[in-house]
Structure formats: C-alpha cells, structure tokens
Amino acid sequence: MIINAAGCWSGLVNAPNCPPVQPVRGQMLALDSVSEDLGFVVHTPHAYIVPRRDGRIIVGSTTERVGFDKSNTAAGVKGLLSGAIQAIPRLESLPIKELWAGLRPGTPDGLPLLGPAQKSAIQNLLFATGHYRNGILLAPITAKVISDIIQGQPVPDFLKAYAPDRFRRQTFAS
Ligand SMILES: Cc1cc2nc3c(=O)[nH]c(=O)nc-3n(C[C@H](O)[C@H](O)[C@H](O)COP(=O)(O)OP(=O)(O)OC[C@H]3O[C@@H](n4cnc5c(N)ncnc54)[C@H](O)[C@@H]3O)c2cc1C
Numbered sequence: 001m002i003i004n005a006a007g008c009w010s011g012l013v014n015a016p017n018c019p020p021v022q023p024v025r026g027q028m029l030a031l032d033s034v035s036e037d038l039g040f041v042v043h044t045p046h047a048y049i050v051p052r053r054d055g056r057i058i059v060g061s062t063t064e065r066v067g068f069d070k071s072n073t074a075a076g077v078k079g080l081l082s083g084a085i086q087a088i089p090r091l092e093s094l095p096i097k098e099l100w101a102g103l104r105p106g107t108p109d110g111l112p113l114l115g116p117a118q119k120s121a122i123q124n125l126l127f128a129t130g131h132y133r134n135g136i137l138l139a140p141i142t143a144k145v146i147s148d149i150i151q152g153q154p155v156p157d158f159l160k161a162y163a164p165d166r167f168r169r170q171t172f173a174s
Contacts, residue, residue: 001124001125001126001150002122002124002125002126003125003126003127003128003146003150004019004125004126004127004128004129005127005128006129007021007103007105007129007135008022008024008068008103008104008105008106009021009068010105010127010129010130019107019113019117019127019129019130019164019167020108020167021105021106021107021113021129021130022065022105022106022107023065023066023067023068023103023105023106024063024064024065024103024104024105024106024132025062025063025064025065025066025069025102025103025104026060026061026063026064026101026103026104026133027060027061027062027064027072027077027080027099027100027101028058028059028060028061028080028099028100028102029058029059029060029072029077029080029081029096029098029099029100030052030056030058030059030096030097030099031056031057031084031091031095031096031097032055032056032057032094032095032096033051033055033056033057033094034055037051038051038057039051042087042088044083044084044086045083046079046080046082046083046086047059047061047079047080047082047083047084047087048060048061049084049088056097056098057091057094059080059081059083060080061080062076062079062080062101063133064076065106068103070100070101070102070103071101072100072101076101077099104131104132104133104135105129105130105131105135106132108167109167110132110133111130111132111161111162112128112129112130112131112132112138112162113127113128113130113162113164114127114145114146114159114162114164115127115145115146115149115155115159115162115164116149116155116164117164117165118163118164118165119165126149127164128142128146145159
C-alpha cells in the first residue's frame with residue numbers, strides 16, 4: 001500500500017495524475033495577554049480569538065490561495081487585528097507576540113480525499129489528504145478508516161462522498 005498523506009503537497013506527489021489539492025494559506029498571530037484575562041473564545045466574520053493557558057491570545061486566520069507561500073502580509077495581519085479589535089476593543093493595547101502562517105490542504109469542494117484511488121496507474125494507492133480546515137479534528141476518524149482499509153476491511157459506503165477520483169475533470173474556481 002502507498003498512502004498519499006502529503007497535505008497541501010499531495011497534488012505534487014502523484015503528478016501528473018495528481019488529486020486537486022492546493023495550499024490555502026492561513027495567517028495567524030498571537031497577542032501577549034499578560035494583562036488580559038479573556039476567558040472565552042470569540043468567533044466573528046473576520047477573525048476568531050482564542051485565549052490560551054500559556055498567556056497568549058491567538059487571533060486567526062486568513063484563507064488565501066497564494067500557492068506555497070507562508071509569508072505574513074501587511075493586509076493579512078491588518079485584517080485579523082481589525083476583526084479582533086472590532087470585537088474586543090481592549091485588545092488594541094496588547095503587544096503582538098508572534099506572527100505565523102500555515103498551508104491548509106484545500107480541495108474544490110472543501111471535503112477530504114479519503115480511500116483508494118480507483119483510476120491511478122499506481123496500484124494500491126490510498127489518499128488521506130485534503131482535510132482543509134479540519135485536519136486536526138478529523139485525524140482520529142481518518143486514521144481509523146485508513147487503517148481499516150489497510151487491514152483488508154471493505155471500504156465503507158460513507159467514504160464514497162470523499163472518493164479521491166471525484167474531481168477527474170474539475171478544476172479550482174478562482
Ligand atoms: C492557520 C491554521 C489553523 C488551523 N486550525 C485548525 C483547527 O483549529 N482545527 C483543525 O482541525 N484543523 C485546523 N487547521 C487545518 C490543519 O492544520 C490541516 O488540515 C492539517 O494539518 C492537515 O494535515 P495533513 O497531515 O494532511 O497535512 P500536513 O500537516 O501539512 O502534513 C503533511 C506532511 O507531509 C509531508 N510531505 C509533503 N510532501 C512530502 C513528500 N513528497 N514526501 C514525504 N513527506 C511529504 C510534509 O512535510 C508534512 O509533514 C488549521 C490550519 C491552519 C493553516
């Protein structure tokens with residue numbers, strides 16, 4: 001068995017028969033909450049704000065299709081800070097502690113690619129990728145279904161919705 005679990009790089013591994021997985025950048029930042037005890041999570045249309053026990057307040061995140069570029073940009077940081085300060089004005093005085101960005105494995109329909117590739121030239125190729133914004137959340141169920149298949153169990157019916165070959169003729173909308 002070969003398992004393509006290469007995240008946003010999955011589309012490069014099996015070129016030219018690659019699944020349509022593309023990087024979707026997420027910029028984030030952390031405020032130093034030394035003088036601020038937020039105590040709750042806030043979701044707004046422009047940012048989410050998550051207090052952490054280590055004293056940081058995490059503000060996330062952008063969703064940008066800009067290739068394999070993990071930069072933090074002025075516009076990205078501005079958008080996150082504006083959204084956070086609009087929701088909780090007193091955050092504006094907190095120091096910025098960290099900036100970073102990650103690349104999510106995005107698919108055209110936002111759903112993962114899970115299970116066997118039916119039309120691949122490579123035999124016994126499985127995909128476990130394309131989890132987009134939910135790869136941490138979906139790690140346990142992904143591990144369970146993929147390990148069941150490796151051990152010879154039939155592919156469960158519910159995996160049809162996540163069939164890796166469902167995009168054979170589809171490309172990303174801009
Ligand atoms: C800002 C941000 C916030 C997020 N928040 C959440 C959240 O709150 N909850 C949640 O569930 N998800 C969240 N996600 C999404 C989550 O991080 C991803 O869905 C998850 O990391 C995808 O896991 P993965 O193992 O498929 O890919 P990755 O974690 O990217 O791992 C892929 C691995 O494959 C390796 N690789 C690539 N090419 C090759 C190769 N040719 N050979 C060998 N190895 C290779 C890479 O080095 C990497 O280690 C967030 C993502 C971002 C960017």
